[in-house]
Amino acid sequence: MSDASTAIEAVLEKRRGQLASRVATVEEAVTALVSGDLDEELRADAERDAHKLAGSLGMFGLPRGSELAAELERALGLMGGPNALEAPRMAELVLDLQGQLRQKPVVEPAPAGCNPEVPSAPAVLFASPDPDLTDRLTVAALGSDLRPRTAVTCTGARRMIESELPDAAVLDINFAEAESESLDLLADLTGREPPVPVLVLTASEALVDRVEVARRGGSSFVQRTRPAAEVIDAVREQIERAGPSQAKILAVDDDPVILEAVGALLGPAGFEVISLEDPHRFWEQLTMAAPELLLLDLDMPQVSGLDLCRSVRADPQFAQLPIVFLSAYSDASNVEAMFEAGADDYVSKPIIGPELSMRVGNRLDRVRAYRDLAEKDHLTGIGSRRGSSAKLEDLLARADRLAQPFSLSRIDLDRFARFNQNLGEATGDSALRGLGDLLAQTFRGEDVVCRWGDDEFVVGAYGMTADDGVQRVAEVLERFRHERYGNRAGGAESLSFSAGVAEYPRDAHALQQLHLAAGVALDEAKTRGGDRVLPASAAAGAAPSQADIVVVDDDDLLAGVLIDSLHTRGYQTLRFRDGREAVDALSGVAPRVSPALILLDVDLPGLDGLSVLRQLAQDGVLDRTRVIMLTAHAGEAEIVESLELGAIDHVSKPFSVPVLIQRVRRALKR
Amino acid sequence: MPHRHILLIDDEDDIREVASISLEAVGEWRVSAASGGRDGIAQAIAGQPEVILCDVMMPGIDGPATVGLLKDDPRTAGIPVILLTARVQSTDHLGFDLLDVIGVIPKPFDPMALSGQVEALFEAAQESGTTS
Numbered sequence: 057m058s059d060a061s062t063a064i065e066a067v068l069e070k071r072r073g074q075l076a077s078r079v080a081t082v083e084e085a086v087t088a089l090v091s092g093d094l095d096e097e098l099r100a101d102a103e104r105d106a107h108k109l110a111g112s113l114g115m116f117g118l119p120r121g122s123e124l125a126a127e128l129e130r131a132l133g134l135m136g137g138p139n140a141l142e143a144p145r146m147a148e149l150v151l152d153l154q155g156q157l158r159q160k161p162v163v164e165p166a167p168a169g170c171n172p173e174v175p176s177a178p179a180v181l182f183a184s185p186d187p188d189l190t191d192r193l194t195v196a197a198l199g200s201d202l203r204p205r206t207a208v209t210c211t212g213a214r215r216m217i218e219s220e221l222p223d224a225a226v227l228d229i230n231f232a233e234a235e236s237e238s239l240d241l242l243a244d245l246t247g248r249e250p251p252v253p254v255l256v257l258t259a260s261e262a263l264v265d266r267v268e269v270a271r272r273g274g275s276s277f278v279q280r281t282r283p284a285a286e287v288i289d290a291v292r293e294q295i296e297r298a299g300p301s302q303a304k305i306l307a308v309d310d311d312p313v314i315l316e317a318v319g320a321l322l323g324p325a326g327f328e329v330i331s332l333e334d335p336h337r338f339w340e341q342l343t344m345a346a347p348e349l350l351l352l353d354l355d356m357p358q359v360s361g362l363d364l365c366r367s368v369r370a371d372p373q374f375a376q377l378p379i380v381f382l383s384a385y386s387d388a389s390n391v392e393a394m395f396e397a398g399a400d401d402y403v404s405k406p407i408i409g410p411e412l413s414m415r416v417g418n419r420l421d422r423v424r425a426y427r428d429l430a431e432k433d434h435l436t437g438i439g440s441r442r443g444s445s446a447k448l449e450d451l452l453a454r455a456d457r458l459a460q461p462f463s464l465s466r467i468d469l470d471r472f473a474r475f476n477q478n479l480g481e482a483t484g485d486s487a488l489r490g491l492g493d494l495l496a497q498t499f500r501g502e503d504v505v506c507r508w509g510d511d512e513f514v515v516g517a518y519g520m521t522a523d524d525g526v527q528r529v530a531e532v533l534e535r536f537r538h539e540r541y542g543n544r545a546g547g548a549e550s551l552s553f554s555a556g557v558a559e560y561p562r563d564a565h566a567l568q569q570l571h572l573a574a575g576v577a578l579d580e581a582k583t584r585g586g587d588r589v590l591p592a593s594a595a596a597g598a599a600p601s602q603a604d605i606v607v608v609d610d611d612d613l614l615a616g617v618l619i620d621s622l623h624t625r626g627y628q629t630l631r632f633r634d635g636r637e638a639v640d641a642l643s644g645v646a647p648r649v650s651p652a653l654i655l656l657d658v659d660l661p662g663l664d665g666l667s668v669l670r671q672l673a674q675d676g677v678l679d680r681t682r683v684i685m686l687t688a689h690a691g692e693a694e695i696v697e698s699l700e701l702g703a704i705d706h707v708s709k710p711f712s713v714p715v716l717i718q719r720v721r722r723a724l725k726r
Numbered sequence: 727m728p729h730r731h732i733l734l735i736d737d738e739d740d741i742r743e744v745a746s747i748s749l750e751a752v753g754e755w756r757v758s759a760a761s762g763g764r765d766g767i768a769q770a771i772a773g774q775p776e777v778i779l780c781d782v783m784m785p786g787i788d789g790p791a792t793v794g795l796l797k798d799d800p801r802t803a804g805i806p807v808i809l810l811t812a813r814v815q816s817t818d819h820l821g822f823d824l825l826d827v828i829g830v831i832p833k834p835f836d837p838m839a840l841s842g843q844v845e846a847l848f849e850a851a852q853e854s855g856t857t858s
Contacts, residue, residue: 060751111812114834122834
């Protein structure tokens with residue numbers, strides 16, 4: 057209840073000026089009436105403003121004000137205009153009204169039982185075709201002060217959403233036969249303003265296309281088999297992340313009464329107050345609580361607030377912490393001393409109503425605005441290294457807690473120094489901005505995209521494997537290398553970058569180690585000529601002369617495009633134009649190359665594709681190497697034969713590169 | 727119990743703000759707000775609130791006109807409406823009797839009691855079956 061009263065008082069504070077100007081209009085009209093020159097326009101304005109005052113003052117806890125305003129409204133609205141004889145009484149009413157407006161409002165809670173207050177627990181929608189699962193989640197949610205809603209079909213879930221938009225949702229994406237429908241449901245929830253946080257339950261790694269889920273705004277994955285309590289914890293975390301953050305405030309005062317009052321005033325306004333009575337425990341509390349704002353009493357018996365303030369300002373870790381003083385003495389010398397010690401603001405005791413929460417709120421708003429500036433990279437507008445490190449740690453910690461992958465990508469421009477030399481730094485800057493934009497567009501909102509240093513960018517993505525990360529970054533590279541950046545002199549060049557992607561927990565566990573692992577991959581990408589993205593796993597086991605993928609195709613244009621896309625994604629390739637040549641290199645007692653995958657065209661000079669495949673099968677090459685057939689006009693019989701011979705897949709020409717890349721990834725995973 | 731949805735139509739910012747706080751914090755309503763009759767009707771059609779709280783004196787389409795339009799539209803005709811008025815003449819209520827509203831709440835309202843008043847009118851109307 058006190059929540060509402062505080063909020064209403066805050067509205068009153070905000071509106072005081074407006075209310076006062078309405079009273080001023082009424083006063084003006086009454087003054088004009090006294091001097092006998094009240095015109096109709098002013099009278100009508102005054103009547104309307106008196107009406108508004110009558111309708112609102114009582115609501116703000118000023119019922120007498122409403123009565124006075126109603127009286128004035130009646131007098132101003134009398135038939136034929138207000139009577140001049142009434143003027144003196146009206147003037148008195150105005151004075152009285154002005155006095156009311158200076159009053160402290162009385163917003164009393166209604167008598168108990170009149171409005172039963174229901175605790176406003178967040179509503180969570182559980183949508184899964186498995187009623188056992190929703191049951192378990194419901195029980196866990198009830199024990200955790202959440203209001204569970206369940207649906208076992210997508211239609212049911214939609215009905216739920218229509219009747220009440222939940223604060224969060226847990227969505228089982230494997231709705232039988234209705235995956236696309238459940239993906240639409242996901243998109244609907246995450247597309248709301250503000251978006252509803254959605255936790256996606258996955259049956260197993262293989263069954264969910266994370267890219268599809270991510271495209272629809274889903275960000276968090278939890279395996280269905282995790283205990284219900286863990287899922288609920290994740291939901292709570294999502295709700296907290298989505299909601300306005302509660303600022304933590306450390307209040308230091310030797311008077312417990314004041315501390316209690318501070319808690320009572322700031323708590324309902326959405327602040328978390330940590331009270332400290334004993335200033336000797338100050339540093340211990342400060343480091344432990346890591347508050348966003350410090351509230352200090354000026355006059356404490358043993359240690360003065362001024363001393364504490366100075367010591368905080370002297371510590372580099374807390375030098376920027378906003379400090380607000382509470383003081384019973386607001387004379388000039390005291391105020392000067394507070395500001396000299398490093399205070400940001402002060403509030404006089406006795407603390408009156410909303411003043412404290414407003415000052416604290418203002419101070420925090422300003423600090424947050426500055427911090428936003430510091431956390432953003434000035435050039436590119438994406439995150440700065442300083443602002444992003446903690447966020448990366450957060451994502452990593454979350455991945456650890458929920459047993460999810462996390463990928464860290466390091467991206468570094470190729471030959472950027474030369475580019476700057478040729479075209480000037482201003483052009484270099486616009487290229488950096490361009491790449492920052494592309495990264496921000498391509499990655500998801502909750503991924504951390506930042507400029508780490510000169511021409512290095514870092515992206516952290518929760519729930520994304522290194523393999524997924526490589527695809528995303530490769531998409532960025534394919535777009536970026538087609539951009540041309542020019543200077544005023546008419547020169548223009550395009551740029552490329554190299555990138556390395558490491559994955560938690562596969563490649564490393566700590567952020568620093570992931571950064572190193574991604575760095576090793578990045579270096580390897582540079583060594584291989586740049587303009588490509590490598591997963592850390594590929595860099596670690598790199599045997600430089602070895603090819604991952606052999607392309608056997610005589611069509612130069614197509615093979616060129618294909619090899620380019622494979623290089624971009626960090627694969628090493630070797631190409632043969634001729635079937636005979638390919639067999640010679642791939643089979644025999646000591647084959648020259650032993651790739652993981654062969655992309656084999658059917659129509660080849662020398663020896664056709666099916667014959668090549670037959671030969672490879674015979675020589676036992678297919679035991680260690682997978683083959684995808686590329687078929688142009690192949691009939692069903694040819695395709696069946698190639699699959700029977702041991703090819704694991706076929707792709708018909710003309711194919712789109714993304715489709716082929718998808719097949720390549722799948723083939724290499726098997 | 728899901729939050730019930732109430733639409734608030736009032737041209738005054740401070741009334742909208744306080745009534746929203748009051749209905750949300752005290753009464754657990756989900757509140758959407760419109761600053762005039764036209765906007766209010768559009769929101770009523772789109773949002774299908776359980777109940778509408780509508781100010782009487784508004785510029786443009788005023789409260790009684792808004793009620794008339796809401797009742798004429800089959801999409802909103804079934805939504806119960808409560809009027810909010812600062813009219814000083816008690817006889818003004820007589821005019822409202824002719825309108826299809828389930829009640830009138832005088833301004834200034836008590837923010838702590840507003841949601842209780844709305845609930846009482848809403849429940850009484852549901853019991854008497856006027857809204858079904």
